[in-house]
Amino acid sequence: MQRLLFALIISIAGVAVLVSLGNWQVRRLAEKEAILAEITARITQPPISLPANPDPVKDKYRSVVVDGVMLPGEIHVLVSLKKVGAGYRVIAPFKTKDGRRILIDRGFIAPEDKATDRALGAMQVAGNLHWPIEIDSYTPDPDRAGNIWFARDVAMLAEALKTDPILIIAKTDADSGVTPLPVDTTGIPNDHLQYAVTWYGLALVWALMSIYFLWRTRAKARGKNS
Template structure:
């Protein structure tokens, strides 16, 4: 009898824990869905003037339009497109009409175009503010000799180009030969449904195993 009580207790607690984790992932799924909808709405919103002091907390993905000058000097961030084409994202300094100097992600160029000159000068740019979440401890250090970065590190790029730590990602191409890579939600993972299915599947397996062991441990009738 003690064995049955012990197995029932362990089985019940384990089942409750697994089901709770599955329910939590369903709640996270709903939260992530609402978050993605909010981000998509902000990305596609009518552009506004560049805020005086953009904040990652309040201005991430905000649509903006700026007039000014694309200046010489650019950084190249190694990139692989969805079509598996390798090349670079071109990051250039942009000086607005009121004299602010910010970072501009002009878009993608193929590897063969790295050494080519790109048009600079007056431009009106519509894009979105972004604080990229790229790179980790495995990311290589920038190759300064070859002008190759492996992540859009805003602090590093703004220091190298002498700009505010503010990045505008252009929605449209800023010159021939540069493919726009506008901000989207495609890179934001939403795997909570898969996680929920995993936890509920484990709960089902746990329940089946608990039932089996309880059946095996039932008192045997004599005679």
């Protein structure tokens, strides 16, 4: 009887833990969907002028528009696109009408276009403010001689191009040879529904196994007592 009671307690505890983990993932799903909705609203809102002191948290993904001059001296960040392959993001310095120097992520170019001259001079750029976090302990240092960078670190890019640490991801580009890569939410993981289904599935399996184990244990006990 004590063995049966112990097994029952373990069974109930196991199901309770797994269900609670599933419930937690459901709550996280709701939170993530709210965050994604807020990001989408920022991305798609009508553009505003570049704030005087944009905040990396409050103004991340903010839709903005700037007028000024695209300057020479671009940096190439190695990337890979699905169904396209390897290439480079073009990060260029841009001088606004009020004299501020900022960074523009113009978009994607193929490897063979690395040495091609791109449109410079007066233009308007519409896009979204962004401070991507792409560097970790495994990221190689930039190959400055070959102008090949392996991540977008706004502070490092700004230092290299002598600009303010402000990056705008362009929605369009004046150069037809550049394919813009506008900001969207597709790269932000949202796997909480899958995790919730997994935990609930494990809870169901645990419950079924526990029922079977308890039934077998009770059947054996009855067999010994008969």
